[in-house]
Amino acid sequence: MTRRVLLTALALLIGSAGAGAAQKKAPKPVTHTVTVDATSFQPATLTLAAGDSVVWVNKDIIPHTATSAKKGIFDSGTIATGESWKHTFKTAGDLAYICQFHPTMKGSLKIK
Amino acid sequence: MLVKLSASVLAGLLLVAPAAGAQDINDAQIASIVVTANQVDIDAGELAAKMSANAEVKKFAERMITDHKGVNKSAVDLVTKLKVTPEDNATSKALKDGGEKNLANLKKLKGAAFDKAYMDHEVAYHTQVLEAVDKTLIPNAKNAELKALLVKVRPAFVAHLEHAKQVASSLKAAN
Numbered sequence: 430m431t432r433r434v435l436l437t438a439l440a441l442l443i444g445s446a447g448a449g450a451a452q453k454k455a456p457k458p459v460t461h462t463v464t465v466d467a468t469s470f471q472p473a474t475l476t477l478a479a480g481d482s483v484v485w486v487n488k489d490i491i492p493h494t495a496t497s498a499k500k501g502i503f504d505s506g507t508i509a510t511g512e513s514w515k516h517t518f519k520t521a522g523d524l525a526y527i528c529q530f531h532p533t534m535k536g537s538l539k540i541k
Numbered sequence: 542m543l544v545k546l547s548a549s550v551l552a553g554l555l556l557v558a559p560a561a562g563a564q565d566i567n568d569a570q571i572a573s574i575v576v577t578a579n580q581v582d583i584d585a586g587e588l589a590a591k592m593s594a595n596a597e598v599k600k601f602a603e604r605m606i607t608d609h610k611g612v613n614k615s616a617v618d619l620v621t622k623l624k625v626t627p628e629d630n631a632t633s634k635a636l637k638d639g640g641e642k643n644l645a646n647l648k649k650l651k652g653a654a655f656d657k658a659y660m661d662h663e664v665a666y667h668t669q670v671l672e673a674v675d676k677t678l679i680p681n682a683k684n685a686e687l688k689a690l691l692v693k694v695r696p697a698f699v700a701h702l703e704h705a706k707q708v709a710s711s712l713k714a715a716n
Contacts, residue, residue: 468696491611491697510611530604531700 460484460515463536465493465508468528470536477518478541484515493534498525566630566681572620573627574636574678575691578670579609579616581640582663588647589659597708598656601663605701612694619690632673653712660709667702674698 458480464471466488475483485495487508495505495514502524505514518524521540528534586605593599620627627633643662650658674695682688 467693468700489697490615490694491608530608531697531704533696533700533703 458482458517462486463495464488465495465528468493468531468534470495470526470528470534473535474537474539476539476541479519479521480517481540482515482517483538484513486513487511492530494529495526495536496529498527504529566632566677567628568623568682568684568687569625569628570630570633571678571682571687571691572616572625573629573633574673575616576613576627577633577636577640578673579613581636581643582609582666583613584640585643585647585659585662585666588644589655592647592651593656593659594652595656595712597711598660601660601704601708604704605663608697608701612697615690615694619686623684623686625684632677657709657712660705660712663705664702664709667698667705671695671698671702 456478459477460482461475461477461484463475463483463485465485468489468491470485477483485505485508487493487510490510492507492509494508495503495516497503503516503526505516508514518538518540524538524540526536526538582605586602586609589602590599590606593602643666647655647659647662674691679688679691679695682691
């Protein structure tokens, strides 16, 4: 119990210190759009900052998904024609993703 | 040199020939081919979704139903807007006949034999449809929106073909 409180306090300290340093540099979180059309993700590669969001907009005539290639990181489920799905990415790293229905559709996110 | 030249000219002629032969196809006929091609695959998918006990085959069949219905809805919406009445032709009739023969054949089969026949046919069918899209439908479509629709759906057919190949080979590996 005490250990958990200590750890939480430590995490908060580190977190606020990190945020303080980052606040000057990092602009406000941005929402990026990936258009899903013609059985493809446009743009196929998107660079964003940690904390930014991505909204996938399905302009195609068939349903698609945006699903991380590595299981369990993110999965939109079915995005029907005319619908969209938004997700916020908090951790930096490169993430490859596909459409579960059409695995020939490949995209990647470069989170800085 | 001379031999080389005539060989390349011949190759060029062979490539051009199929497209030239189909040049008299009009937008109303293209619309009929598109609607028929989708419907044939929806019908086969509905039979497979009902008949197959294999999860991968069922999943593929359901994807075919959803996607080809989506394409057909857009095709019908477009031809309605353009006031084009789909016109039956040799290609759409051949597709319809081929679809009926496939259904009749599949209805005689069960279990793994059904799955194999359905998936093998899906691989051949999507290969054939893609060839028609590339060599006949896109090059001959006159209306810009009809051409754009064909260009837009083409990658979905490529994805279906890859998916069909993958399921077909997984069936072979299991046997």
